[in-house]
Amino acid sequence: MQALLLALPLLVFLLSTFIAPIALLLARSVENREVSDSMPALTRALDAWDGHGVPDEHTFALLATGLREAQQNGQLGTVARRLNFAQAGFRSLLIRTERQLPADTPPAWKPALVELDERWNSPETWRQLKRAAASPTPDFLLAAVDAQVTPQGSVAFVPDNASVYRQAFARTISISATVTLLCLVLGYPVAWLLANLPAKSSNRLMLLVIVPFWTSLLVRTTAWYVLLQPGGVINSLLMGLGLVTHPLPLVFNRTGVLIGMTHVLLPYMILAIYSVMKSVSPVYVRAAQSLGAHPFTAFVRVYIPQTLPGVGAGCFLVFVLALGYYITPALLGGAGDEMISQLIAIQTNTQLNWGLAGALSAYLVIFTAIFYFLFNRIVGIDRLRFG
Template structure:
């Protein structure tokens, strides 16, 4: 029979609550100390990595040149319906802003921005700025139309209106070979002007091919390193690690020397009589695949090897003892246990290949340009940072998409190294 406790009996929970609070305070203090220790690294990554990338991606939608350099024209065109040619206020605002832009040095940036929309727009703006610098007319509209008939074309003003809008989708559309038509609909550019969609497809194709080649060559090597005695495995591992000590540019240049028509490989093949003339091994897709596979192969080997080292040989012996053929045991027992390493290696190689620049530039031909080369061209040669940011934005999106695909297939987020 249970006897109820007297009403005066109370459990003293004070010490337990105090211990829990003390434990929480200790954990908060330890977390704060860890955060302070990692703070310099976080600030360094933020300043040197996150901020520049965010700034470049932000340029894909920013459109400040015309909006800032020609404020009166931007305001005048904001209420224009884009039908026909705007009235006299827009022409007067254009002349006034051209004079101000020429004086403060912004005319060059404006002209370069408009030239991205339409070739020879730069010459139109500079021609108009020179002609109106020292002249005054009561009506600027007929004067400018007489100066250049292009000012009587609605398309000229429509492009100026689009250039005055910020943020803008134009860069993101240009990066996939599309544009906004006169009626406001999105239309593809002319077939002879389409460049970037083919470049994206080519980049993915090359990256996937390199990933497959690295897997075919890297899996047997990783298996050999994982199953050999430790002493022999460590010696062979040096041949995998040594390439990391050599500059990427040096390795790509070495392949250029080896693969050229008068290089070591072609000379050897011709000396032994295997071929009668040099094989085309460089300045084409073959040279790109050879160079990128050689450079990225260690990443695949190390990712798979780290998982294979943790696979116990007991499972294979158990499968063989139950009557399984060695090949069947390897395919059905061993390979599934190494899939996280395979997924991590494939993802790592694929993502690195997506952004490769030096190797395709040195070993590839005109038809082997990858997105990274086009980004470099837009930033260094064309000075079109907006389009470069848009291409980079799509590259980041592709990387995220492929990460979720790889993670869905093989669960690379569950990989543990060591």
């Protein structure tokens, strides 16, 4: 109980500033309150409508009343923006209809609204309005994987050449896996060197690994932009040495993204592997060599297996951090290097589509959880085998 009370302030802080905001964002992936909160009567009428043809006169009257009330309450723009996510042009349809509503109540609202815009006589328009008024909704979760509900009620994916989010997920996984592999190839020898040098030399070199943590991520990424641009330090040096005749395309492409992300995430891989290597006794390798094993064979078959928990932890840490990277791909990448984090930022900051941003975040969290489960199973097997 005393330990719980001591940790309680930290738990409250994490819950209020970290867990609760994430939970709220994920909940937005299925919430759909804009239309139902602004036009409750119309929402109930659409919920009772069977979806065939166009609704009756009563529903048309509720639409006209709902548009006027939403405009008076300042919520028409929010409703119009939400409907425009479902079908392009819906925003202009709602706003123009509300502006042109007759001041006096007509004998029948249905022909009056159809006269204002012929789209009100289309069953598809009303079906989109019915779907937009339903909550919870799977629309955002479907849109996050480039899918939608057809008029027949089935789920259909857009063609691969028109896919945006599926390609972004595949690109995010590909870039993260490549960065993880590069960090492993570069970090393992450095970790081995730090673990086997004398303590005094190892501590000095360790400073070079830790110093990047004291530098802002934005500063480090901007520095790579200066180094990699066509007139930057690296291209100028290569051209000055006569190794190339034209500047190499090192920025605003996949190369710049991989270089920048590898540089930022490499210390995580080194420290994870180093922490395990320090606990590996050199006696095992010497024993294998004394029994006739070649030094390379002893290293591969005796030393490396004992460091696999550190390799696994480093790969998991780097891969998960790379999945959510935003600043480095945004500054060093090109149009074809957008990752999921950038698309989430666009939906929240530019499009103001919090539902789709929540759906993309939900898929990212689910994929990370699946990867963690698989990683945990694999590492558990490795520990049984080499522990």
